Amino acid sequence: MRPQLNRLDKDQAGNFSGSFIDRSRPLRFRLDGRLVSGFAGDSVLSAVMASGIDTLGTYRDVPIALGPSANPAIRLAGRADEPQHALPMARTPAIAGAEFVTCGIRRSNPLARLFLPGRTLGLELDEPHALDRPWRRLAGTPSASSDLVVIGGGVAGMEAALTAARAGLSVTLVEASAQLGGHSGLFGTQEGEDNPETDMARRRDAIAANDAITALTHSHAYAVRPGLVRIHRVEVKEGKPQGSVLDLPARHIVLATGALERLPIFAGNRLPGVIGTSDAHALASRYGVWPGEAAILATGSNVAYRLAILASDAGIAIGRILDSRPNPSSRFIAFSRAYGMVQTPGAAPRSAGLIKAGGTLSVHTDQAGTEPMLTGRLLVCGGWQPDLTLWHLAGGRSRWHGRHHRIEAEGGLDGIALAGSAAGYFTRRGCIESGQDAVNALLGRPRAPVQDPVIDPIHESPDAPATITEPPDDAAPAFLDSGREFLQRPSPPPRSWTSIFRRRPPRNGLVALSEAPQPLAIGDVAAGVDLGLIPPDAAGIVAQERVALVPLLPPTATIPPPEDEAVAEPVPSYLEGRFGGDAVLVRIVPAEPRRLETGALIYRNSDAANPLQAVGVVLRPDGDAALALMHRHISRAGLPVSVRDQGRAIAARIESPEN
Secondary structure, eight states: OOOOTTBOOTTTOGGGSOTTOEEEEEEEEEETTEEEEEEETOBHHHHHHHTTOOEEEEETTEEEEOBTTBOOEEEETTSOSSGGGOEETTTSBOOTTOEEEEOSOOBOOGGGGGSSTTTEEEEEOOSTTTTOOGGGGSOOEEOOOEEEEEEOOSHHHHHHHHHHHHTTOOEEEEOSSSSSOTTHHHHOOOTTOOOHHHHHHHHHHHHHTOTTEEEEOSEEEEEEETTEEEEEEEEEETTEEEEEEEEEEEEEEEEOOOEEEOOOBOBTTTSTTEEEHHHHHHHHHHHOBOOSSEEEEEESSTHHHHHHHHHHHTTOEEEEEEESSSSOOOHHHHHHHHTTOOEEETOOEEEEEEETGGGEEEEEESSTTOOOEEESOEEEEOOEEEOOHHHHHTTOEEEEETTTTEEEEESOBTTEEEOGGGGTOOSHHHHHHHHHHHHHHHHTOOOOOOOOOOOOTTTSOOOOOOOBOOOOTTOOOOBSOSSSSOOBOOOOOOOOGGGGTSOOOOSSSOSSGGGOSSOOOHHHHHHHHHTTSSOGGGHHHHIIIIIOOSOOOOTTOOOOSOGGGOOOOSSOGGGTBTTBTTOEEEEEEESSSOOOOTTOEEESSTTOOOGGGOOEEEEEEETTEEEEEEOGGGOOTTOEEEEEETTEEEEEEEEEEOO
């Protein structure tokens, strides 16, 4: 077997031994011709990372980390580069003897591998949608109907499934990973609770023994509307992984999609070696993967301290814990101090840079006069954002919660309920009870208040907002989120004496994040509020319109064109009521030859820029024009309007109402 450089030793790994893998069954496969070693139970991604590969490639000449949040689609060698053959690297099981290739991405010049040789996939990420998921272009195959579909196999989703089954409902439980359980293992326990592993195992056993529940693992739900969920599922058939797109009809839907970890905003925050605590914990606990023998943590959340303790138990040297809070306190902080870990309160990374020899990171903090720290790995936690992507896509509303520093759901949807962290709950007890409550709400049964017993802030410091530090000159870019898009923090404009007379847009960013040309992750929107690029009172509208750009296509649709040209439903559910109950479809024609991007907002004049003042939105390009949804009272043919697209105000006119 080739060495697995980043696989922890089973005898000393403790909780990081890898619960998903069978070390008695080694295997090998190839990715882009490169031999990769792993074990049965590995995903392609976990085996690749265990073998020492930690770099996706380059974006504008900057190396980008490979990880659970950002990885390319793959396919079996010999199969055509078509959507139906594409597979997700993170959800595809590693298969002995298989040969995989990455999909649809132009590789960098071989000379580029001189930088971090052997550690990079060598992918060129500058093209739009470089990490696209091609199967999203496919129509779904109708599947058997259920009374309830639960999306998310964490503690809230499992409890919702069990509650519904006890009420006599047929349940389909959809989980993206190979096993139910979610991320409870990272968050620890409160007084009176079982440890997370015991609790999750008991619930998994109960679900496996219940004939009313069908659990679909390796399955990712990416589109939803009342009565229907679309998923992409990976199965191994005849020794080969295959993907399929399924439409799951259901009378009721529970969204237990959890929370996403925010990325602290500092220069170099997506370099190889920088990883979120949630992703790091998932790789270690599920697959025993941990690059390097030492790490530094940077956090504003108590959860990171638990990860530090678990890593120390596995033999990882924790060099320092930076905490953006000035005087944090929690039981995990006290435990880590007892472990002898050095803690620096009131500090955050200002920049990270790669030292080419060996890929070591040099980390500078925002504290004056401190020397840079060298480490193999920087673990970061910028707090937690409820994952409301599917909620928005289904038509749900949201708002910015200033005290919690996050976007939270508001209102309701017929036939759809939120549960767990996605619904805003913090504790395991709150998530469990919210799973029960979601089912009771959907069935019209009596409901009890959900108890979410957060520890008193005197003893357990609340999470801080995601940190934002000013970058030094000539530093690596700072990105807003760790996902598939690469939206950078805008650079300040160059200063000169003439700048006092005119306003200049940032050199590599946007004045308003709502004008970004690509879809926004919900983490991008939250970061935009923190950076002042999105007004807090407009965050919900921007998230609804820019996160959920591609609606669920009708089940009878054939394969549509590429995602950036996908034909939307006449009025997507997430836009219903946005521009009045009698909004109309119109064609608008720009005054200059250009393509108007999906999601570009339309205003009455070029002076308006606040998303709340928008009178319409572009649904899709349409030749030299665009199809838009607009307020009826300003939809007259010939009326001039202004379209905010990629930071510019574009003059346009309404050509005709759509019949």
